[in-house]
Amino acid sequence: MKRVGIIGTGIMGTDHARLLTSSVSGARVAGVHDLDPVRAAEVALASGGARVFGNPYELIVDDDIDAVLVASSDDTHEEYVLACINAGKPVLCEKPLAPTVEACGRILDAEDKSGTRLVSVGFMRRFDPGYTQMKRMLQLGEIGAPLILHCVHRNPAAVPGLPGAAVITNSAVHELDITRWLLDEEIIEVSVHAPRATSHGGGTPDPQILLLRTASGAVADVEVFVNARYGYDVRAELVGELGTVTLDGPPPTVLRRSGMDGRALPADWRPRFAEAYRLELQDWVDGTGGAATAWDGFAATFVAQACVRALETGTAQPVALPPMPELYR
Amino acid sequence: MKRVGIIGTGIMGTDHARLLTSSVSGARVAGVHDLDPVRAAEVALASGGARVFGNPYELIVDDDIDAVLVASSDDTHEEYVLACINAGKPVLCEKPLAPTVEACGRILDAEDKSGTRLVSVGFMRRFDPGYTQMKRMLQLGEIGAPLILHCVHRNPAAVPGLPGAAVITNSAVHELDITRWLLDEEIIEVSVHAPRATSHGGGTPDPQILLLRTASGAVADVEVFVNARYGYDVRAELVGELGTVTLDGPPPTVLRRSGMDGRALPADWRPRFAEAYRLELQDWVDGTGGAATAWDGFAATFVAQACVRALETGTAQPVALPPMPELYR
Amino acid sequence: MKRVGIIGTGIMGTDHARLLTSSVSGARVAGVHDLDPVRAAEVALASGGARVFGNPYELIVDDDIDAVLVASSDDTHEEYVLACINAGKPVLCEKPLAPTVEACGRILDAEDKSGTRLVSVGFMRRFDPGYTQMKRMLQLGEIGAPLILHCVHRNPAAVPGLPGAAVITNSAVHELDITRWLLDEEIIEVSVHAPRATSHGGGTPDPQILLLRTASGAVADVEVFVNARYGYDVRAELVGELGTVTLDGPPPTVLRRSGMDGRALPADWRPRFAEAYRLELQDWVDGTGGAATAWDGFAATFVAQACVRALETGTAQPVALPPMPELYR
Amino acid sequence: MKRVGIIGTGIMGTDHARLLTSSVSGARVAGVHDLDPVRAAEVALASGGARVFGNPYELIVDDDIDAVLVASSDDTHEEYVLACINAGKPVLCEKPLAPTVEACGRILDAEDKSGTRLVSVGFMRRFDPGYTQMKRMLQLGEIGAPLILHCVHRNPAAVPGLPGAAVITNSAVHELDITRWLLDEEIIEVSVHAPRATSHGGGTPDPQILLLRTASGAVADVEVFVNARYGYDVRAELVGELGTVTLDGPPPTVLRRSGMDGRALPADWRPRFAEAYRLELQDWVDGTGGAATAWDGFAATFVAQACVRALETGTAQPVALPPMPELYR
Known part of the structure; x- marks a missing residue:
């Protein structure tokens, strides 16, 4: 105990x-x-x-x-x-x-x-059944070698006027980690492409599109949108040489009501990732080592800072991580 | 502990x-x-x-x-x-x-x-997130008063020549329980309508369609098909006066591969109801009382026996449960 | 011309x-x-x-x-x-x-x-791309020999107090025809199982569940619900010995808005079957003979009358069609 | 006539x-x-x-x-x-x-x-029911002002060694046109971000990700992948300030077979856009003027050439269209 x-x-x-x-x-x-x-x-x-x-x-x-x-x-x-x-x-x-x-x-x-x-x-997303199944399918060869990862990360609302850097370090950082984890390699270059900002963000440069290039040449594109209004919505599609895997929303029921046939979206991340949190804690208590390490935490912040520079300068930024210490091999 | x-x-x-x-x-x-x-x-x-x-x-x-x-x-x-x-x-x-x-x-x-x-x-289905959300939506009034419950329960294969009664008591019994639990009332009449049997069942009267009428006049129809070949598949739609709720499959990803865009079906009930089993055990350990009682177990067997008679006689059977003991109120 | x-x-x-x-x-x-x-x-x-x-x-x-x-x-x-x-x-x-x-x-x-x-x-449903693809998949052997056809036919609202017979002859008659056409055989027995009526129908016995048995022993169950309120909704699943085919709704887009991810349902049958009507007329003008014949029209009314008797008497009714005239072979 | x-x-x-x-x-x-x-x-x-x-x-x-x-x-x-x-x-x-x-x-x-x-x-995509409904929803204000358009355009296979420019001018050009048509404004800057090429393309730089910036500041990202192997697949999601609209595949049925629940993907573009071609021709014969004009054809080729330069130089390219002649106002 x-x-x-x-x-x-x-x-x-x-x-x-x-x-x-x-x-x-x-x-x-x-x-x-x-x-x-x-x-x-x-x-x-x-x-x-x-x-x-x-x-x-x-x-x-x-x-x-x-x-x-x-x-x-x-x-x-x-x-x-x-x-x-x-x-x-x-x-x-x-x-x-x-x-x-x-x-x-x-x-x-x-x-x-x-x-x-x-x-x-x-x-915690490393423990989400959708992401883990996506990684398993990749490892099983179901979709061939990975080429592109499309990500969408939408929150209904953020603090008005949230700085653009915080959109990256608070929200998009999840995709920075999941890209490294899913593809099992480092990100070596990033750029940020911001459309016209939504009128509902109080000036926040939101949404943003991040492009992440990995060591093997795969590319992830990430839409992060913290004032998307309509609901909390996280999606991803991993495109391989033979096929693709797409996250499918976890609401276990479909409601037909008032002229609409569909699934309710959660209001925030907690119901969406409830199972991920439970599995993360169980893994930690068991000591089975599935969680992100200090190296992963370092790398996520390192890449996020490069994205912030890319946003601020409008130019692509190389990401030159120092060598990974022996301890994390 | x-x-x-x-x-x-x-x-x-x-x-x-x-x-x-x-x-x-x-x-x-x-x-x-x-x-x-x-x-x-x-x-x-x-x-x-x-x-x-x-x-x-x-x-x-x-x-x-x-x-x-x-x-x-x-x-x-x-x-x-x-x-x-x-x-x-x-x-x-x-x-x-x-x-x-x-x-x-x-x-x-x-x-x-x-x-x-x-x-x-x-x-265990009483703990499945799909069924519990279906019940919650019903209780919240999202679909109005319940009228019809459509159920489908398919297994890929059964023992060749399994008796028709066993199709009911082993498999359909889950729907007998879930109908009582979801609608929170007793079943008062049953009939069984068997199509021509599949050629893959070794003589088992399979599939079967069960019709269950409840005390309030709702009707559940249940397709049970234990040699459905293509996969394990449990579905349900609850139809109310204002809308409907449908179970949606839990595989958390969609695979596009070889000309097909879809979700993998489990081979049996264990992956499908893994979360239900965990939650059932946690509930039992916690003593929170969400599980079926001895009365529920009695009623399920009682209704199942009426279905077996309906199958064997080809006629509708009333279901006259004895009064529920005070202990279960 | x-x-x-x-x-x-x-x-x-x-x-x-x-x-x-x-x-x-x-x-x-x-x-x-x-x-x-x-x-x-x-x-x-x-x-x-x-x-x-x-x-x-x-x-x-x-x-x-x-x-x-x-x-x-x-x-x-x-x-x-x-x-x-x-x-x-x-x-x-x-x-x-x-x-x-x-x-x-x-x-x-x-x-x-x-x-x-x-x-x-x-x-016109005989020309709907969904039904025609369902029939094609059946004919190609994709799902093996047919055993069960599940049908749902919902209208948002009907004239208050519409007689129960009219629910069958106006609405369910489409499913009577589609069952004969899809399975390419006659219906030989029918029964009707009405749940408690919805409170929104002004006394109409609505919804109803029709069970139709065909000459080969397949069974169709049809939910017809003319005061379903939430939208116009027609669905069907054909269950064969090896797999199933399900109609999928034709709205070509998904809308994410206000906490919901889903598809808009049409208000009535016309947008749903717009393409079917066009193809029906083109077929008729071309004289290619895909439409229902007088025999089909006769049989649909014949079976519908048997369903009305089943509704009124509460008992299963045999359907003994006269021999089909030579002209329709 | x-x-x-x-x-x-x-x-x-x-x-x-x-x-x-x-x-x-x-x-x-x-x-x-x-x-x-x-x-x-x-x-x-x-x-x-x-x-x-x-x-x-x-x-x-x-x-x-x-x-x-x-x-x-x-x-x-x-x-x-x-x-x-x-x-x-x-x-x-x-x-x-x-x-x-x-x-x-x-x-x-x-x-x-x-x-x-x-x-x-x-x-012809301008006549596809999915795209036209997407545009209608945008015009009705269902999703608010547009910010991002995500596009995916996959073909199963192309001529081995097809030049990278041809991937743009043959395939991605459809998205160049649809972006202009849907957002009703011009593209003013483009860049191309090619991941590692698939091993199934014989050297073609494939897939590619195109980023298109419009006059109002919206951004479209386009994945074009002409050797995607698994099927023909065209998808799009339009993200607005209040919600999103996504194209949903037109196959009108779902097949459950061999452990999979899903929809068949077409082998090429013709079944996918059959209805679009018919409506395009009817519009042309009727002279109702829904089709792309010579100006649209000019602009598509103009933008495509900028994308080719972006691919070849690895840098973003401005797109400075000449003034639109009066005739096309």
Whole structure:
């Protein structure tokens, strides 16, 4: 029975606590910390009586905590993840691993020096049954060698005036990770092609089209649209030399009502990826190693920064990742 | 941590052991019995070191067993479930509760006398996300009052020459249960309309069309076809006064290959209902009471027997269930 | 250039005039009659200057009319079709051929005596690309020998209090014809199973489930629901020994809007079967003989009357068609 | 009755002759020319006895020919279309209007000087029910202002070693036209992003991704893949500020067979766009002016040449169309 400590009980931390308590085998929430002690106490109670820690570092080093889940604000990820590495404890960090390439690099160095892979990054789509089946079909040769990956990532609404960089680092970063994971290779060049912005975004350069070229010469195009209004919608088609695989929406029913025959779209990502989150946590608790590593977290932020430069300069940007440390081979 | 004993380690028992060990929160397999002690030992080992019991009744009464899962052959269900009731232990019995109305009735009486609901029956479809969303949409009024339920239940192949009665009691029984559960009322009349039999069934009267009339006057039609050859396929459409809800297949991807654009069908029921089994077990471990009760198990067998008579006589059969005991209100 | 005379310029007659004028090769509307001479004149004008006839019998025998399209009220079909047979002119009669078995029989006798097949009946679904592809796949052996045909036929709304018999003779009659045509054999027994009626039909026994057994032992089940509210919806699945074929809705686009991903449903049958009507008329003008014959029209009315008796008596009804005259072999 | 002369009886010319004879109202094939007189004679015979012309210019000026359909090889389009303009006769020219911008420009000048719009170009997709419904939904405001158009255009196989330019001018040119037509504005910048080439193309740079930016700032991305192997597949999604519209494949049935549930894909473009061709010809015969004009033909070739330069240079290319002549306003 793995005893998990959770740092940060916002939307994601609370949801992870619920899943660990009710739907994951072999784990329980043993400790909780949040800047808001009332909120932490509520989650601790709902988790069947976990201990509330006033200090996150005390939680990390406590003998009754076997592993740590970091779901606090992005800018705090680095210090907590580093503390976990120092304490020699497995840590699952919500994406992004850290907001800057430099911060990600410090985590990578620390873990590499420690000699043990302790860090997982919460790119949950790697556990989504649609994406995993897509990868399996690719591996089985069903569609031949991959050439193009078409991605669509739409949210109904974002904060008005959200900077264009945040569209990439918050949203498109999922596709940056999934492209690397699905094709099992690095992205070497990126460009961003923004149409006229929607009038519903308060000035945000939205939607955007990202073009990602991989080491083998495959190309991914990603539409990211954070003010798409009509619903949350994530789609992908992987085109190979012999055929294609397309994600199909998970709503398990079709409704015919009021002149329409169709499927309801979720309002946000949580119902869409509920199963992915559960499987991600189960994998982490089991230690089976399916999650994104610190290297993956570093690479995602590295590529995202190149995309931000491409957006800002209007020109294609090479992506020259440093060599991958031995630890991640 | 609920300690579960499993009686019977065939396909279903082994699968339940795996789920309890790897994917369900708050439970572990603590004891295993099977007629084949080698098989029992294998499952016990894979479950992380459960104890193997040579005698199922010893497993049932053992102090280290909190709850029992019965997945042995159908004709043994009655005696094991009765022993669990006597021992005051929760029991999840694979469907059917028992093969005859009389045997089901004896279980019902025993449980009613015990004054506590201990028995759950493994009609896993009640936990399938498609069926539960269908029921939720009905309850939300999305389609108005229900009028018709169309069901299709196809297996690729059955034992050649399987008796017509077994097509009903093994396969169609799932639809008998789901009709009662979805519409939340009893079936009061049944008839069976068999087309010419397929040439691939070795003489089995297959396919069959069952018509079920409920107390409120809704009608369910059920095509059950156990030698459909092309794949495992379960579908349903619930027609209300304002609209309809249709199950949509769960394969999360579409494959375009060799001149075809479509979804792969599973070879049998296990991938189709994998999520339903997991949720059923989690519900049982949590004691949240979503599963079919002994009354539901009794009613399913009762209606199935009426369908068998309808098949054999070619005439509609009334279904006059005895009054439901107070315990199940 | 075939010169067509149209009798009756209601919805269907006007629509046929438009198609003959604008979308069919080798024909033009040369004469028009309607009880309402203003309406007839409007259609004649829109058809490029056809002649208006005050008397339908004069239209039928006029030397400048090569063929006649009967789209007047059902009870007038018999006399006009008989007049066409007497005049030796091809006639396309909207369904039903005539409202009673007796009237259909008189037409059949007259045509049989004339020794020439002059009568076509407007069961346009025989030309719908979906149904024709379904039949082609059956004929190609794609699904093996047919066993079951599932049909759904839903209209959004009917006249309140429409008699139950009219639900069959107006609506379900299309499925009676399509079952005979698709399976290429006669229906030999029918029964009707009405659920509780919808509260939106003003007392009409609606929906209804018809069960039709064919000579070879296949079974068709037909849901007909004329107050389905949500849209016009016609679907069918043909189940064979090796696979199935399902009609797929013809709207050529999917709309994602307001939380829904789906296809718009037509409000009535005309957009749904627009292509079928065009192909039906082209076939008739070409004389290629794809349409339903007088025998088919007779049989559809014959089976419909048996269904009405089944509805009224609550018992299965045998369908003993007289021998098919030599002319229709 | 419009008397049509056809120049060129290859695949397209023969198909047009068949449609004009059998499925279009108000026209007949009156003259046929082909380099191969035997082939011309066959088509003339199948068209009900058209006259065979040994000289295409004699066909064009003949008094018994009202309008001309040019379906000869691309490099002959210019001279025949110019001859039609000189003769003052309507001409429907298969795409491309001409292979070079200069040749297209000469046609444009000649027509402009003639002062009458006589030339139509056979971009048949403008008549496809899917594209027309997409445009209608856009015009009705169903999806708000357009931002992105995603296009996919796949053929199963092309001539091995086909030059990259031909992938654009033969195939992607359809999307160049449809983008202009759908968004009703000009393309002002293009770039081409080729992934690693498929190993099944004999060296053709295939697939390609084209990015097209329009005057208002919308962006179209076009995957063109002429050796996609698995089937002919054309898809498009138009993304607006409020929702999206997606083309849905026209096969009217779903087949469940051999473990798969799906729709058959056509082998080439003819079944896919059969209805578009028929409607295009009917529109042309009716003179309703829905087809692409000489200006559209010029613009398509102009943009295609910019895409070829973008492919060859690897850089984005501005597209500076000359002013549109008054005649096309």
